[in-house]
Amino acid sequence: MEPLVEIESLTLRYRGGDTPTLEDINLHINVGERILILGPSGCGKSSLLHVISGVIPELIPAALSGKIKLNYSNLGILLQNPKSQMISTTVEEELAFSLENQGLPPPLIREKVEHALRKFRLNHLRSRKSNSLSGGETQRVALISAIISEPDLLLLDEPTSYLDFASTVELLDIIRDLPQETTTLIVEHRWDIFIHYVDRVIIFNEKGKIIFDGSTQQFLTNRKRHLRLSGIWDIEGLFERYSDDITTSITLPPLDSQSILTVRNLSFSFHNTKGEPAQNNRKTFRLSNINLSFKEGESTVILGDNGAGKTTLIENIAAFFEETFKYIYIYKKPYITLHREEIYSNINYVPQNPEYIFLKERVIDELHYNLNPESKNESIFNWEDKLNANPFSLSEGEKRRLSLTILFNDPRRIILMDEPTYGLDFRAYITLIEGIKKLKKETNILIIVSHDINFATIVADRIVVMESGKIIFDDSKGNFLNSKLYTRLIWQKKSILRGKKN
Amino acid sequence: MIFSLRRSSHTEVKKRQVNPLAGISFVFVISIPIFFSFDITTPSIFLAISIINSIIFFQIEIKKFIKIFLPLISLPLGLFFLNIFFYRDNTSQLLINLAVIKITQAALNRSLTVFFRSLSLIYLSVSYLAAYSPIQLVNSIMQHLHFSPRIGFSIFAAWNTIPYFKEEYIRIKNTQLIRKRGKTKPSLENIVERATTLLVNVIRHAERVSISMFVRGIDNAQRRSFLNQSVWTSIDTLYLTATIILTAVILLLLIKGKIFVFGLT
Numbered sequence: 001m002e003p004l005v006e007i008e009s010l011t012l013r014y015r016g017g018d019t020p021t022l023e024d025i026n027l028h029i030n031v032g033e034r035i036l037i038l039g040p041s042g043c044g045k046s047s048l049l050h051v052i053s054g055v056i057p058e059l060i061p062a063a064l065s066g067k068i069k070l071n072y073s074n075l076g077i078l079l080q081n082p083k084s085q086m087i088s089t090t091v092e093e094e095l096a097f098s099l100e101n102q103g104l105p106p107p108l109i110r111e112k113v114e115h116a117l118r119k120f121r122l123n124h125l126r127s128r129k130s131n132s133l134s135g136g137e138t139q140r141v142a143l144i145s146a147i148i149s150e151p152d153l154l155l156l157d158e159p160t161s162y163l164d165f166a167s168t169v170e171l172l173d174i175i176r177d178l179p180q181e182t183t184t185l186i187v188e189h190r191w192d193i194f195i196h197y198v199d200r201v202i203i204f205n206e207k208g209k210i211i212f213d214g215s216t217q218q219f220l221t222n223r224k225r226h227l228r229l230s231g232i233w234d235i236e237g238l239f240e241r242y243s244d245d246i247t248t249s250i251t252l253p254p255l256d257s258q259s260i261l262t263v264r265n266l267s268f269s270f271h272n273t274k275g276e277p278a279q280n281n282r283k284t285f286r287l288s289n290i291n292l293s294f295k296e297g298e299s300t301v302i303l304g305d306n307g308a309g310k311t312t313l314i315e316n317i318a319a320f321f322e323e324t325f326k327y328i329y330i331y332k333k334p335y336i337t338l339h340r341e342e343i344y345s346n347i348n349y350v351p352q353n354p355e356y357i358f359l360k361e362r363v364i365d366e367l368h369y370n371l372n373p374e375s376k377n378e379s380i381f382n383w384e385d386k387l388n389a390n391p392f393s394l395s396e397g398e399k400r401r402l403s404l405t406i407l408f409n410d411p412r413r414i415i416l417m418d419e420p421t422y423g424l425d426f427r428a429y430i431t432l433i434e435g436i437k438k439l440k441k442e443t444n445i446l447i448i449v450s451h452d453i454n455f456a457t458i459v460a461d462r463i464v465v466m467e468s469g470k471i472i473f474d475d476s477k478g479n480f481l482n483s484k485l486y487t488r489l490i491w492q493k494k495s496i497l498r499g500k501k502n
Numbered sequence: 503m504i505f506s507l508r509r510s511s512h513t514e515v516k517k518r519q520v521n522p523l524a525g526i527s528f529v530f531v532i533s534i535p536i537f538f539s540f541d542i543t544t545p546s547i548f549l550a551i552s553i554i555n556s557i558i559f560f561q562i563e564i565k566k567f568i569k570i571f572l573p574l575i576s577l578p579l580g581l582f583f584l585n586i587f588f589y590r591d592n593t594s595q596l597l598i599n600l601a602v603i604k605i606t607q608a609a610l611n612r613s614l615t616v617f618f619r620s621l622s623l624i625y626l627s628v629s630y631l632a633a634y635s636p637i638q639l640v641n642s643i644m645q646h647l648h649f650s651p652r653i654g655f656s657i658f659a660a661w662n663t664i665p666y667f668k669e670e671y672i673r674i675k676n677t678q679l680i681r682k683r684g685k686t687k688p689s690l691e692n693i694v695e696r697a698t699t700l701l702v703n704v705i706r707h708a709e710r711v712s713i714s715m716f717v718r719g720i721d722n723a724q725r726r727s728f729l730n731q732s733v734w735t736s737i738d739t740l741y742l743t744a745t746i747i748l749t750a751v752i753l754l755l756l757i758k759g760k761i762f763v764f765g766l767t
Contacts (some may be wrong), residue, residue, distance in 0.1 A: 053717050060713075077717045083666070084710030087659045087718075089637050096729040101651075101719035109729045131662040145718075270669075320676045340684035349680045353670075355702060356677040359695050369681075392702045406681070 002071055004153055004183050005029040005052055010066035012047055012056065012208075021047050022208040025066070031152070032180055036194050036216075037187045038232045039204030040425040041397025045187040046080065047208075049155045052185070053077055072183075076151035080158045080396070082142035086130040091122065091141055094130050098149040116148050120174070136167035136306040143174060147182075154178065156186045160193060161422060164305035164451045165489065172197060189425055191227075192235045195220070203230050233426045235454070242433070242458045246481075259293035259329075260445055261317070261414055266290040266327040268316060286312040288469045294414075299436075299446035301456035304466035310449040311352060313466070314416050317447065318349045330414075349416040354403030358391040366391055366406055380408050380435040381428065396423045401431075408435055413444040421452050433458055453489055457481065520559045522634045522642040524738040528555060528745050529630050535753045536622045540765025542611070544756055545618040551748070552626050559741065560633035567632035574628065578620040585613035637661060642732040652720050659711045667704065674699045 005027065012022040021044040029035065039045050050056040053075055057064055076098075079085050088094040095116055099109045117123045122144065125137060133141060139162060147154060156175075160168050175197055178184065186194055191201070201219040203212035203226055212219065212226050219226060227234040239246070268287040286309045294300060304310045316324050325335035335343055350357060360366045364387040381401040386394065391402055400423050407415065421429055436459045440446060450456055456463055456477075463480040465473035473485050480486050519525070532552060536545045556562045586609050594608035637658060644654040674696050679686055686692055715721075756762035 050713075053713075055713050055716060059716055075717055077714075079710055079714060081710060084707050085714040086662060087655050087711060087715060089658055089662060093729060097655075098718040100727050100729060101723035103723065103725040103727050106727055106729055106731060109727065113729065129662070131666055149718075315673070315676075318676065318680060320672065340679060342684070344680050344682075344684035347680060349677065351673060351677050353673070353703075355699055356674045357681055358699065359678060359681065410681075 001031055003028040003030050004070075004072050006067070006069040006071070007051075008067040010051065010064065010068060012044065012051060013063045015061060015063075020208060021062075022051070025208075025210060027202070027210070027213070029153075029183060029185070031183055033200055034184045034198040035186070035200045035202060036191060036198040037185060037202045037204070038189070038191050039230060040206045040232055040427065041189075041423065042395040043204040043206050044208035045204060046157050049077070049157055049185065049187060052153070053155060072151075072153040074149055074151045074153075076146035076149065076154040078139075078143050078146050078154075078156045078159050080161060082139045082162065083135075085142045085145070086133075086138065089129060091125045091128050091130060091133070092117070094141055095145050095148055097145060102149065112148060116144055120144050134307040135162050136164065136170075139163055139167060140170060140174075143171060147174070147178065150179070150182075152181065152183060154182055154184045156184065158188055158423075159186065160188065160190065162306070166305055168193065189423075190233050190235075191219075191223075192233070203232065205230050227426075233429075238426075238430075238454060238458075241430070245437075245459075246457045257295050259295050260331060261294040262329040262332075263290050263292040263313075263317065264327050264329065266313075266316060266324055268312060268321065268324055270312075286469050287316070290471060292464065292471070292474070294445045294447065296444050298461055299440050299459060300448070300462040300464055301460035302447065302449045302464045302466060303451060303453065303456055305451065307468075308466040309469040310451075310466055311418055312469075314349075314418050314447065314449045318347060318416055319343050346413045347416060348407055348410055348412040348414070350403050350407040350418065350420060352418045352422065354399040355392060357403045357406055358399075361390055363387050363389050363391055363394075363402060366402060367409065369406075380431055380438075381405050397425060397428060400424055401428055404432060404435065408439060411439060411443050415439065415443050415446045417446075417448045419450055420448060421450060421455050429455075453486075519561050519633060520741050521646075521732060521734050521738045522639045523646055523732075523734070524742050525560060525630055525634060526639060527742050528559075529626050531745050531749050533623055533626055535749060535756075535762075536619055536626070538764055539619065539762055540615055541761060541763040542614050542618055543761045544753075544763075545615075545622040547752060547756075548749075549618065549622040549625060552622065552629060556625075556629035556633065560629055562629050562632040564632075567628060570631055571625070571628045574624050575621070577624065578617045581620055582613045582617040585609060585616050589613070638732070641728070641730070642734075645728055645732045646734055651723055651726055652715060655715060655720065656708075656711070659715075660708075663704075663707060667700065670703060671696070671700055 006029075007025055007027040010022060010025040010027075011020050013020045025048065037045050037048065047056065047062075050060060051064070051068065052070065054070065056062050086094060088097055092113055095113045096109050099112055104112075117126055120140065122141070125133065125141065130138075130141065139159070143156075143159070159171055163171060172193070175184065175186075184198075186198065188194055195201075195216060199216055201212065201214060201216055202210055203219075205211045211230060224234075224237075226232075227237065266287055267289055270286060290313060302310050302313065315321070317328060319325065319328070319335055319340065328335045330338070330343060330346060358366060360369055363383055367383065367387075381404070383402075383405070386398065391399065394402060400420070404417075404420060407417070420432060424432060433455070436446070436448075440459075448456075448459065457480075460477050463473065463475065463477055464471055465480075465485060473480065473483065475483070520528075532548050536548050539545060556567075586605055587603065589606075589609040589612050591606055591608035594606040596604060596606055597610060598605040640649070640654045640657050643649040644651055678692070678695060678699075753762065
């Protein structure tokens with residue numbers, strides 16, 4: 001049988017790019033194969049998907065050389081940011097979109113949509129506006145929209161980057177249940193999540209060259225070598241390297257010691273400008289009766305699933321919403337009695353979207369802006385060859401690294417980080433951990449929002465777990481590691497890694 | 503009277519409305535004589551027709567209508583008072599003469615004319631907005647006038663992201679404020695910095711939406727079908743024909759009776 005995709009000697013170069021993004025790629029993808037594509041940030045994994053989908057050069061201009069033969073007739077794709085994938089106004093119409101483009105008769109479209117809504121338990125979302133869905137719901141709808149037209153080739157671009165464990169399990173269930181003849185290409189940083197769901201692994205190096213192309217078994221046999229060569233995710237290496245940090249539990253300051261930052265009886269819900277609840281006309285409390293005290297020298301990681309309220313909580317602490325200023329205190333003074341200058345002279349923050357923090361046109365200007373005079377001007381990440389680049393033109397991983405560098409250059413008494421590990425490859429992840437360990441010595445309070453338990457157990461002294469806008473756990477890391485909650489979360493995770501249903 | 507039952511793209515409520523395209527045609531046809539008239543009777547008659555139409559054919563959502571209409575009433579009222587107090591015509595009969603306030607017959611006529619004309623045009627537009635969403639209109643145009651689905655769905659995607667970008671702006675503003683240690687005064691530089699970040703995000707979002715549409719086959723959809731069909735029935739044709747004939751007849755009668763006064767001022 002003819003391969004579904006045939007690529008020979010492909011080299012891809014974007015306009016204005018000095019070096020090729022992909023170089024001398026030779027790839028044959030056969031019908032029914034499940035392939036995991038691994039590689040460090042910016043190595044051209046997503047670009048390869050764009051070439052295979054035809055987006056390059058149809059929509060994104062780039063210089064291509066070599067031979068590309070695409071033999072598929074129907075394509076499904078899940079992009080990195082599923083929110084950007086939503087086109088129609090309701091979930092039902094979103095699911096119907098690709099079927100409508102195929103010109104199928106409306107009764108058949110309705111039948112297929114009804115079937116998908118039932119099969120994937122989405123009936124309750126049928127009439128929901130697509131812009132009112134949570135992150136996990138959006139990801140599910142986007143994936144089902146991609147597979148509803150029964151594509152012969154399915155492309156998934158970092159499908160778990162915005163997902164918590166529960167949503168990851170759902171996603172894996174859907175992937176496993178795909179028809180055998182559906183060829184699937186998955187681009188990911190994390191090999192451990194998908195390795196039991198694929199039969200072939202392709203690894204890119206940072207120069208956009210394929211350095212490994214073999215079976216899952218071949219990859220697993222020599223994985224340490226492959227991981228070291230490419231600089232991609234090595235979960236075993238992580239545990240080996242930080243076993244002391246994970247097992248060392250620091251005793252938290254006594255309860256009666258003085259709190260620097262306090263949150264008292266904080267409840268919060270988003271409203272639109274007309275004062276109505278923003279989501280689906282239902283009063284949705286994102287935060288419910290939150291009480292937290294942060295003491296000198298503490299580093300806290302706030303864990304929780306998508307939609308648990310982690311980001312909303314950290315945004316409240318970062319003084320985003322004036323209506324809750326009377327519930328948050330810094331040095332015993334409520335925010336409401338302070339000017340923003342007083343609050344922000346103590347707080348620094350890096351948001352989930354790194355671009356929000358950029359103010360300048362060149363990386364070098366960003367690095368020097370607000371640079372603490374006492375700082376030794378040592379950047380935790382290397383920017384040597386990117387100093388004159390525009391921050392907005394960097395790759396997603398590079399933007400994340402730049403936003404973290406900016407934060408590390410201007411440490412204040414309280415540091416807030418929202419999902420700092422998103423989009424980081426393994427090397428950057430390790431550098432971040434090292435940077436945080438250093439930062440812990442320089443700052444008073446560190447509060448990090450994350451859904452990465454491994455990261456939390458390495459960098460935290462204290463763990464807070466949130467669920468549906470409430471705090472369900474708040475104790476030292478030692479007590480967290482011994483808790484039933486941790487056992488449950490780890491069991492879920494191991495289930496994923498073993499490739500079994502939760 | 504039986505109208506086509508159609509499924510709204512926004513809600514599951516089935517309304518007995520005319521097609522959004524027929525509705526917008528009504529607004530367009532009726533607004534022509536109002537726009538070109540400069541008398542009280544013409545806009546008043548067409549305003550009355552619009553009110554009847556909005557109840558029977560548009561089935562407007564009263565709450566939504568009031569919310570949009572009430573603030574806009576200030577415009578015809580403003581024009582009324584502007585003309586009544588400041589329009590000067592020394593040849594006209596003086597009706598009120600109280601110190602600086604002088605109101606003439608001509609000023610009163612002119613203010614009422616301007617008031618009814620602007621009120622009628624506002625009523626017409628608002629009644630349409632309170633009856634149909636822009637999404638319904640675009641859907642109908644795509645299905646009946648073969649408007650490009652790529653542009654149509656781009657409008658849907660843009661519509662979807664308005665609330666998302668409102669939240670984004672708050673986040674950008676506050677994050678940049680934190681970076682500047684809260685030391686910021688309203689300045690062009692701040693506005694440019696926020697706008698740049700927002701614009702970059704908007705462009706990137708649009709690029710992703712475009713990719714999403716492309717890979718899901720929008721460019722090869724010459725014979726695209728629609729799950730939620732915007733049905734054009736004979737009732738819609740009849741409704742539109744009746745609107746045109748009725749408007750033409752009334753206009754002719756008004757012209758013949760020398761009631762219609764042409765004017766654009």
